[in-house]
Amino acid sequence: MKKKIIFVWGKYAPYHLDRIEAVQKLLGNRFAVSGIQKTGGNKAYAWDKVTEGRGFSLITLFPNHDTPPCFRILFALLRNLLHQKTRYVFLCEYQLPHIFFTALICHLFGKKVFVMANSKFDDKPRKLGLELCKPFLFLPYNGALVSGRRAAEYLRFLGFRKRPVEEGYNTLSIKRVRRNAAIAPAPDGTAFTDRHFTMVSRFVPKKNIPMLVTAYARYRELAGEHARELHLCGSGPEETTIRARMAELGVEGVVFHGFQQEEAVAKLLGTSLCLLLPSFDEQWGLVVNEAIAMGLPVLCGETVGARDSLVQNAINGYSIETDNPEGLARLMLHLSSNEAEWRRMAKASLTLSNNADCACFAKGVKYLLKIYS
DSSP: OOEEEEEEESSOOHHHHHHHHHHHHHHTTTEEEEEEEEESOOSSOOOOOOOSOSSSEEEEEETTOSSOOHHHHHHHHHHHHHHTTOSEEEEEOTTSHHHHHHHHHHHHTTOEEEEEEOOOGGGSOOOHHHHHHHHHHTTTOSEEEESSHHHHHHHHHTTOSSSOEEEOOSOBOHHHHHHHHTSOOTTSSSOGGGOEEEEESOOSGGGOHHHHHHHHHHHHHHHGGGOOOEEEEOOOTTHHHHHHHHHHHTOOOEEEEESOOHHHHHHHHTTEEEEEEOOSSOSOOTHHHHHHHTTOOEEEETTOTTHHHHOOBTTTEEEEOTTOHHHHHHHHHHHHHOHHHHHHHHHHHHHHGGGGBTHHHHHHHHHHHHHHO
């Protein structure tokens, strides 16, 4: 009889399905893989609802509620995890009380529990008292699957010195992104002269979009009649501030797409020159995975977690100072006016795209299970 693995996320999106599909492909002959999502909705992200798995069982605990009470989530999780006699449990959002008690009780029942995390020390200013308490939250876990190098270092700082920590958490299906784009990745596909700059994100303060608008205005001054459009894909409470900044600077050439689902995002990236992500607080930035799947160079903030694995300075992009619009403007000019350089970087992104693929997630899971099998 196959041992059971269950992956628990708040709400499943297409990239969660990618990850479990990859685990199923790699380990399905030995393990029964399934998933649990706590709710059917998400206030922060307007993804299409995922109601069933692709070749695996997916349980939705509260299909008609966005925010059920914590105690109800705890009881529903435990009922499902214990009833199904699950051997291996993968949990995220370790800071939530119901997740901590789920991990603790599963551990006491002899299950192997792993945390999935992408937090880094540099995500925000840290408070000593809170950091000293955090190791307690990780006591029930046997190991961790994290997004990248800085996330691994942070967990080791919080007490995972002897327990295994493996990278590969924040990944997706490169094939799915390319299939959705329905166009060849850069440097092929859309002609160099027809491409535009793109940012895909929620419109919230940490994404630093007003600084991007300032940089784009300066770029237009430098590029003159050869300036390319800036496409913004997303929505959120900062849109009024962004438009006000545009009006203040008198900047033109900015196209708003609103929130888009995965297929539309992939198609937009298929016509882009590069991805811009100047966030000053970004645990990972999954759109970077999507961008390099389509062969795009990336200009991203120093704190963007994805740059550890997916962006190499002067190879396939640059890490930028988030308070330096002049520097960003000149990098945009450099990429938009030098086709040979852009092509070189695009090819480098394609080379690095294997690091963005969900096969890395499956390999990380395999490594953790091997230790405890």
